[in-house]
Amino acid sequence: MEISPQPPVSPMLAKAVPAVPEPGSVSGGLGYEPKxxxxxxxxxxxxxxxxxxxxxxxxxxxxxxxxxxxxxxxxxxxxxxxxxxxxxxxxxxxxxxxxxxxxxxxxxxxxxxxxxxxxxxxxxxxxxxxxxxxxxxxxxxxxxxxxxxxxxxxxxxxxxxxxxxTTDAELARRWLVEFEGAGLDGVVAKPLDALYTPGKRVMLKAKHHRTADVVVLGYRVHASGSGVGSLLLGLYDRDGALQNVGGASAFTDKRRKELVTELAPLVVRDESGDAVHGETDRSRFSSGKDTSFVRLEPTRVAEVRYDQMEGSRFRHTVQFDRWRPDRDARSCTFDQLERPVAYDLSDVMV
The missing domain is CATH 3.30.470.30 (DNA ligase/mRNA capping enzyme)
Structure with a gap:
């Protein structure tokens, strides 16, 4: 490898799993590290x-x-x-x-x-x-x-x-619980025989909750007329298109006003200097509601918490967790999301 001042590779990534996997689930075994x-x-x-x-x-x-x-x-x-x-x-x-x-x-x-x-x-x-x-x-x-x-x-x-x-799965499960108190957020399982594959999700990560890094597309003004009511969020699909996946809200009055100031440099403006607005698709739940939003340059990345997906969108309004200034917006793709295995409803019914 040439030791270069420019990064020649992208880091190998991890795919979310619901629990710490058994070492025998991967050929060659697994090594476990704190996340x-x-x-x-x-x-x-x-x-x-x-x-x-x-x-x-x-x-x-x-x-x-x-x-x-x-x-x-x-x-x-x-x-x-x-x-x-x-x-x-x-x-x-x-x-x-x-x-x-x-x-x-x-x-x-x-x-x-x-x-x-x-x-x-x-x-x-x-x-x-x-x-x-x-x-x-x-x-x-x-x-x-x-x-x-x-x-x-x-x-x-x-x-x-x-x-x-460690190669001890039971110890890794203890880490998952105990190390949280020290600010760590999960366990990473690495196939011991795996080569380093840049940009590929070869590793497995078990975390304390589901999170996703998303692109902030815009914001809706709060119903009071003051501050940010909700953030509109997006992810890139496999074709490179940025898709609206839902929103994050539940900000305090103080935080809503702070967000207007923080996001002001990202507001898309027309030739006259006015903010450009867009409108999200209407549904039976948004009938009669204002679906307009202030457009933002899609460069700011946020980490959010969510419970599950429904199709290509978050099923419920997600919770804003933190900004991710270290992440590039283009790296926020659907691939990072945990996808539950399909299950036949007839097998559930009694």
Missing amino acids: WDGFRAIVFFDGKDVEIGSRGSKALTRYFPELVEAFTRLLPGPCVLDGEIVARTGAPGAERLDWEVLTQRIHPAESRIRKLAAETPAMFVAFDLLGDAGGSWLDRSFRERRARLEALAGGLGHPVHLSQL
Whole structure:
């Protein structure tokens, strides 16, 4: 593998499953890791310079100068690491991952970034190796890549860590419950014999609830006439078309007004400077209701919680969870969604 300042690969992805799978469900067995709640990152080190790429191919290097310094100082040689950038807060003995602290790092002002790097420094948790000075490891099994990762990066010291790994499914199920209290959000199961396949959902993830990363298409004004009443959400289909999949609402009065300000730079405007409005399809539930919305540039990504899908839409109004500034809108596809296996109703009826 050429150690390049530009990410040559997309990270391998995971597909949601309802529970921690048994090791025998996959040929060659499974290895289980905690699912870290941070920014997915691929670190490129050529022996001198460091570049950090995100899952959406956005460069994260400038936002984490303390990690750039640590990689330069600690890594023993050229390599490409796959892992997660995380931030922690709390008193010793009661620390936990802090997503809000982490997202504050995506800021345009270098002075602000430097200040936060000193006050709340980030960590990197490595869980895969894509290459080293000897070349690419993409065509090696995860079992081999993990062994090489441990030899290369094990014991480097804070802030570069290795993720825990076990082949014990029962222990992984305990992790799913116990590690939630530390801010982790699930367990990832990795086929031990699997090659590294960029952009493919080869791994399996069991989380505490269903979530999806969606594109914000626009917003409806609240019925009171003030603030955002609901966000319109979209996902890209296999043809690359952006489809409306539902909405997120239930914001407080204060939050509704804040959202108007936050989303103002994304509002699509006509030649005269007026906001462009659209209208969603009417249904029997929207008869007589205002279905118009303010159009937004489809670049902002949000993580939402949902219970199930009905066709290509969320069955119920979803809950807004957080913004995802590390995600590229084009990466928000239907493939990420957990799809229940079809079941014949006659087999349910008595």
